[in-house]
Amino acid sequence: MHFSGLRVIKEALTGHKGWKPLWRDPEPKPAYDFVIVGGGGHGLATAFYLAKTFGQAKVAVLEKGWLGSGNIGRNTTIIRSNYLLPGNEPFYEFSMKLWETLEQETNFNSMVSQRGIINLYHSDAQRDAYRRRGNAMLLAGADAQLLGPEDLRARLPYLNFDNARFPIKGGLLQARAGTARHDGVAWGYARGADMRGVDIIQNCEVTGIRIEGGAVKGVETTRGYIGAGKVGVAVAGSSSRVMQMAGMRLPIESHVLQAFVSEGLKPLIDTVITFGAGHFYISQSDKGGLVFGGDIDGYNSYAQRGNLPVVEDVAEGGMALMPMIGRARLLRSWGGIMDMSMDGSPIIDATPVDGLYLNAGWCYGGFKATPASGYAFAHLLATGRSHETATAYRLDRFARGHLIDEKGAGAQPNLH
């Protein structure tokens, strides 16, 4: 069924009798060419591109809970390609280009909104670092602008310019960045994959990975054994747990990241803003909620909930930056599990087990990567070769010393 405005009106006039399920709930088949473990954003996107771009018909996505229940179901919805390092920037820019045509490609309105992102700087040193980054972005074919204080004041008059502990000196703007409706992204990919024959199997937990003679044969699940030519694991947050089934240890820790939304408010913040002297970033959703977040809690956790100190830290940052949000109320907070890698960058690579591939280590930046991650993972699964923008995301880069450490924080996950 093709979605369009006309279709919506037609259904409205006929009592919404014609709508069909957005996707099937198929029974698992005995075997597939490709089994994707994880029905979150990255897994669904991988399946979508495997089917659409790489013409693969026998693909299954196995999801422990409901599709889209991973970090794509809970995040602050930011999309951007404002990275510094050559290992990262072309990949995220590729992702940005995929975002720009996503809705037409999936025929689903994921509300990709290119409202821009502004990273504020508060010192000359920070400005220089942002200039280096902005230049890297331009050199990789992305867009970037350096904003001075006057320009910034005109755009964001409500920031605390006059009484700040860490004065705002300017910002790095990426105008093509913005937000997307996170659930809509999962649903768009899921529906698109399902329409192309991908079996999305919900409530199907993988409990084991069957390996024979150094090669993967299939996966054990709560709904029985499923054979597979190739298995792609895309379960950020739980990567260590799942890969342990294949006997692998990963350079990843699982940490909790909290995010927050306020009660609905009339439009007030029309871009994404990040504070450069505290842990705070914010945007406003189409529904009117202020969506904001800050730092991870900082300790290993699989509990999907955080603690009060970080809640306070984030609110402190917000109040220091834009005291006009003070009388808005926090409505909801939630905590997701992040795959915090040892250099802050992801892994999209084959593993020592033949036919077993890994997509992991997204830290708290996985959402914006969804399209490129899916595309690059599909590319790797289908061709056996890394996509040209993802060649740096190797598993052996840690041992070899080819780290992609944007922050220069070293092997300390809670600092990335």
Place this chain on the structure above:
Amino acid sequence: MLIPHPLLGLRDAQEFTYLGDAALLDRPSPEGEGAEAAFCDYVFLRGNPAGVHRELWFHEQGDRSWLVVTRNTLTHEILGAELASKVAKALKGAAE
């Protein structure tokens, strides 16, 4: 969270800084062929269990002691805490 400090009793986790896997106490020998590989495992392949985890916390806003805290990462329940220096000494004693 509250950390049961072995000397000071329960203190708010906000006084502490987290480092991670207590295996970091067991720094490999810099000697020999496999030293580089051993260090790579030591630095990058840390324990990340969904369950009971032994981990290092620093009482930065307190007595400046490093603690080994045993905590369940699924529930955040804390099962115990010891001074890391004691654990490290025991580890060295066992190695010798």
Place this chain on the structure above:
Amino acid sequence: MADLRPLTALGADTARSARFGALTLTERPDIALASLALRAGAAEPAPFGLTLPGPGGLSGSQDHAAFWTGAGQWMVLAEGRAETDFAAELRAVAPGCSVTEQTDGWAGVDITAPGADPLERLTERLVNLPPEALAPGRATRTVLHHMPVLALRHSDTRLTLFAMRSAAASLWHALETSAQRQAVS
């Protein structure tokens, strides 16, 4: 000594003092401080006749006091002795110990009140400590408005807070703001 004139941590010639209702805040530039750490195998000394207290403890005599700061570590203080080389004095009576001058590392503020209640109503706004950690005779390092502080509860009616000397103005501002609010409530 020297022909230079010192400034208090709050940047004046004389100590600042202010009253807010039942609470009195007084800057204490006169307190001499030195840290003392046991070296390996050393016996615990009893400098100035002090019994060095256990974890979280504060012990004192007329002239000197000591509080526990960490395993095998204490801070020893003497009121009215900031102008002396107190670390040297301590070193002399603490053989086998590492002693470090700390007098100027900290900005001390005394908070006094006629009873325990106003003091405790103030501290519950400032530090997140179980009441027993700040009972009379207890001392601890903790955090206050993002500043590391040493908190010494001498008695029901007196608490001394030390912040890093460079943060003296921020400490005073935080205490003043909070004490003012207590005074009006």
Place this chain on the structure above:
Amino acid sequence: MTRIPGGLIDRSQTLTFSFNGKRYTGHPGDTLASALLANGVHLMGRSFKYHRPRGPVSAGSEDPNALVTLRSGARAEPNTRATVAELYDGLTARSQNHVGPLGFDAMAVNDLLSPVFAAGFYYKTFMWPRAFWEKLYEPMIRRAAGLGALSGEADPDSYDRGYLHCDLLVIGAGAAGLSAALTAARAGAQVVLADEDFRLGGRLLAESDPLDGGPASDWVAEVEAELRALPNVRILTRTTVFGTYDHGIFGAVERVADHLPVPGTSVRQTLWRITAKRSVLAAGATERHIPFASNDRPGIMMAGALRAYANRWATLPVAGPQDRIAVFTNNDDGHRTALDLLAKGANLLGVIDPRADAPRFGDYQLFAGAQVTGTHGRLGLSSIEITRDGRADWLECHALGVSGGWNPNVHLASHHRGRPVWNEELQAFVPGEGGPQGLIPAGACAGRGSTSAALGDGARAAQAALSELGISAALPRLPEAEDRPLRQTAFWHVPGKARAWVDFQNDVTVKDIALAHKENMRPVEHLKRWTTLGMATDQGKTANVTALAVMAELTGKAIPETGTTIFRPPYTGVSLSVLGGGDTGKDFRPTRLTPTHHWAEAQGAAFVEVGPWLRAQYFPRPGETHWRESVDREAKAVRSAVGLCDVTTLGKIDVQGRDAGEFLNRVYSNMMGTLKVGRVRYGLMLREDGHLYDDGTCARMAEDHYVVTTTTGNAGLVYRNMEFARQCLWPELDVQIISTTDAWAQIAVAGPRSRELLSRIVDGFDLSNEAFPFMACASLSVCGGLRARLFRISFSGELAYEVAVPARYGHALMQRLMAQGADLGVTPYGTEALGVLRIEKGHAAGAELNGQTTAAMIGLGMMVSGKKDSIGAVMSRREGLAEDSRRLVGLQPVDPEAKVVPGSHLFADGTAQDMAHDQGWITSACFSPHVGSSIGLGFLEDGAARMGEVILAANPLEGSCAALRVVPPHFVDPEGERLRG
């Protein structure tokens, strides 16, 4: 006016307030909602999507409808529930989310278009043409969305934060909470009792049932008096415990001054972090409604709310006593409302109860086996349709109480993701296993809802909690109270074709749930996200369970199989101001001042934030119009005469012990153990992964005593890492460390005349090059007996010293040096000149030590000793680090007028300027008065071998590109003769 007798309002005082500009009166004890109802105002707001007219459906914090913007100007507080806003004199409120007057909202056209706006419609459209989304569709949607508006001004009020520690926290001061608190208080336990209401009593205040034969409020007052007299009890009214965190920590907000016109000298709200050894959750229950056709009109509310307004607030939601009121209930509790209304003299139409065998409890008309199947009324209810045995009758009716039973408030018991469990008997979710450590639910929130049961349950919960702490508590004598059995039946909605609201605020109807079911959005999380059910400001308190039941009916599954929702903090909305704790503006973080701060201020210095510090940036002199003039002058003074700079901010760590040297050997990459007493060595610190993270100096004051410096930014981190090395890696070493950063005021005295200047203040100390050469250090006295430390180290490349004195003398020492050096041209310099001097000398600083670089990259690879083990040494030899050919180089523009711009990327001349050909970047740059042009430092591929080459520095971000010559990174005295002289 529909004030009726009785109630807990203070009629002796009259308060004036305004709503939408119109003035009304009320009494202390009123909420805005009760006062408006008493004034005959039932229409208070508009719904989110369809802009349907709405009035309150509840009398508590769960209300989805009666949202107003309270106060005005910078104090405007959108989305405030009128049902909990305490009335004060002069209160002003406005309704929100409408265009035009509240009664004639132009946006109500959405209601007519509602067939188009069905669940999930926006995912299916607005995709064509692509460019229209940001330009047209999205702005349109955004304008229509949202509820109230923020003022856009900074919040003018102040906020506070506090910490409470107790044995027992009791959340909720209704029957169960009061009896729990009383039990614990009498046992001498430290008790905190918190309730969101401005008055203790909870639901007891809303009911007419007696306690021990007297009014419940009398018993509440007695208990309150007893608790208030006890020193071990803290009562927090107007305080919402909003979140349960780990290990017995709770977040709570006390609304200290929200009931006052302005806070005055008080804070507006306080954020409490409560650490409780045990807790009793006595949060009560929330009534659920029954969706039926057009069930959302003003005048239709929960039956329990109707009775609360009548009993506590002495008002009825009708225009006058003649107006008819009905009750629609599927359970016995709804009948209580009927009885109370009768007792209050209301004109009761009757009770409609779908149960064929519905009992009758009093003298009213009972419509057993009947349902409400429709309503009329434009801005308020005027009639209802009652259907019984297939026969429908329209009856005049102006208010309707609806009760679908009660849902226990399990939220705080479920914040740890422990799922509530379905209780078949109650047809409701109750707290399950695996809840927060030490928390015991009691009373209605545990599914034990009669007053008598709640009283006993609270006391027993407190007793059990305290016994775990070794405190024995006796059960108090509790008053005689009603003990009606709680019987709830499954009747979830009235079937029908018309819209029946489940989520009032977000306009989600039974039909929307059916559509979600049809489209396979069946898991409860899909249902919520597809329809926005439960996402409104009430977080589904009145909607979620009902929606789950409707979905269960559609799928044919049982309710617990259909799912439960996850509960997350906060319980009700918490203002961001109070969550931030009040430290805003300049107070966001403490400010650290240098010992010479006040002196520099008096000199008119410009200051700059450097991490937590405020440092003098430069010292403008009269006539200087641009900062560059001052900085150039200062830098020149250091190169030609002598300059003074406060460098106290560098971290200083005192390292003592027999093994101090060996310890430092292991934390520095280079050798420190061999350093002679009285000498200083420059050192590098690596992370264990082999990358560089800090540099500094290490001075050996005595055989067993070193003083180490760190960069300003890394002082804390280096200290932490040293403690890690000391306690965790090498506990066998005898070493003690302590920070002394603040204890010493340290002043750099730099320039060719620095020796001469210092000689004027030292007390008979030999400063000659022979006696005190480059990299010497000593303890000495200055200015007639002041103990000091002197280090002959140089950041500028000039003959230079750093002199340290006890911090309280820093100010005086600076004055003395200035006075003594007047004839030598002494000049204070700030961080800008410091930066210029170090770039000229090629010293790495923050921009080079950014955590991504190595010792080899800054040209100091030989400082990573291969002779010993030190942190990071092994991993610095990894292939990726060892093969990295980028080196720190100096960069000088070919055209002396051109500018070197930090952050530019470096390219070989003639290559494409793209990422593939990127060869490095510029880390730091400045105008060098010494060189006479702009200069810079940068990392360049194969840099060491490219001296003299002209490269291009591209800065497309600002449209510039400069040709730069690669030179060694020492623009001044490359041989180091000056600093050794």
